[in-house]
Amino acid sequence: MWRRVLSSSRISARSCCRRCNYNSSDSIYYYSTNVSSKGEDGIEASFEKCVTGKNVERLYRQGYAVFEGGFDSNVGKELRKEIDALFLSSPERFVPNSTRFVKDGFQTELVKKNILELSAPFVEETDGRYLRALQRDRTLLTLLNVLKPSETPNEMLFNVSLKVQMNFGENARFPIHFDSDSSTDNRRWTCLVYLNDDWEEKDGGEVVLYLPFQKEKIVVVPPKLGTIVMFNSRYVAHSTLPYTGKRRVMFTLWLHAKGGEDDNNAVKMKESSIVSNEKIETDAQEQLEKLLAPEQRKHLMKLILAEEWATSIAESHDRSSEPTAKALKTHWEEIDIIARVLGQAFPLAFEKLEKLMKTGKISEFPLKF
Incomplete structure (x- = not known):
């Protein structure tokens, strides 16, 4: 029976990629914003513009939200300049993205092709002021806590982690995965912000959200400057499509809860x-x-x-x-x-x-x- 279900429900990011249209004004999943703040205040203003009570309700109900142009483009361009400069001056600080998994007591590391990243904290004396402002900002965390208070103290959002990432093409991509496992870490929400004002459709590198039990079975989002993609870290599977451009730059914010127990209804796969x-x-x-x-x-x-x-x-x-x-x-x-x-x-x-x-x-x- 389950094989018939899989056969009838198969979805493909490749076949869907060029067909998905996210500019529809009546989409309940996609929001268009017009943030005009300048300077470091643009970080706070961007999140305040997107994270409204209505949008948060939809985020929690659907598990994701996309905000085209949600992040201030002026601030985004400055962040891109700082990240590029940081890579040119200190390339050794950027490390290959990798996944570690344990099988039969042995740890294996899988290194992804042509993807480098740098995690906060950033250095006060040498790193850019926009990057430092970004790592201090708690607007997103505060808004979610205020607009959607947690049902238990353990589920209250209390920490933000930050990572910048550079994809150097040659079909580099991320495999399908969930960001968080409730048994190993406390990440609850993922926020991706793209910083690419020169992206073209032929470049690829779109982020893909897999939603087989929802109206939109699959969501493919171009990594354009200012685009914000938010989703549940534990329960939304996602990937990126192969990237063939010169350099794709973005940053990720993860919102962590204080802690919580595993879902008691979960079946352990043994x-x-x-x-x-x-x-x-x-x-x-x-x-x-x-x-x-x-x-x-x-x-x-x-x-x-x-x-x-x-x-x-x-x-x-x-x-x-x-x-x-x-x-x-x-x-x-x-x-x-x-x-x-x-x-x-x-x-x-x-x-x-x-x-x-x-x-x-x-x-x-x-x-x-």
Whole structure:
């Protein structure tokens, strides 16, 4: 059953990329802003313009939001100048982006092609004043706490981390991934801000958000100067498409919560966690609600995106390297376990899910982020 669901719900960023239109004025996912503040105050003004009560409600309901031109273009250009100058003067401070994973007690590092990054803090004496102002700014965190107070003290946003990134082309990209795992870190929201006033469609490098259970199944956003993309760090899968331009520059803000426990409804993807038949609910709706709960939904999304997920891993790293081969092997082992665990635990849910996805009514199912 789950194989039929995957077959009928497959989505592709490549096929969707040039068809997606985000300039529609009636889109509930996309907001156009006109920030005219100048100087360092433009950072605060940009976030204040975008993060309104109405937009925050939509952000929490949909799990993401895109703000075209949301970040002050003048400030964005100054930040780009400072980042470029910093790279020219101190290239050794920029390190390759990599992913570390542990398999059978051994740690393997996967280094991405042609992507360098620098994390805050920035040096007061030598680094640019706009970068220093950015790392001090807490406007985004404060607005989210005020406009959407947390239900528990542990979920209150209390810290911001900052990283700048440079993509040097030659088809460099990020694979499909979630930014945060509730069992390992406390990042709750991701905010991407792009600083490229010379981007052209032929360059690629768009960020892709995967939303198989929503009206918009996939969202592809060009990395243009001033564009802000916000999404839930734990539950929105995303990637970047291969980039062929000269240099793509951006910065990322992560908003951290104080801390929280794992979702008690999560099924741990191990052989020993397969639910016995007598524990399976007999109500399809009840099963579906549990299958689409946040932590379970992450595993289900990995099933739906399995093929494209594997392709993105191979394209983001050295295909011929042993670490890449191990990562792909681990990926397919996880897919096999997830399929068997979820298939046995929620058989009626997959039947109902297949019908809802065929009719498009799955988008009416309320999701939690």
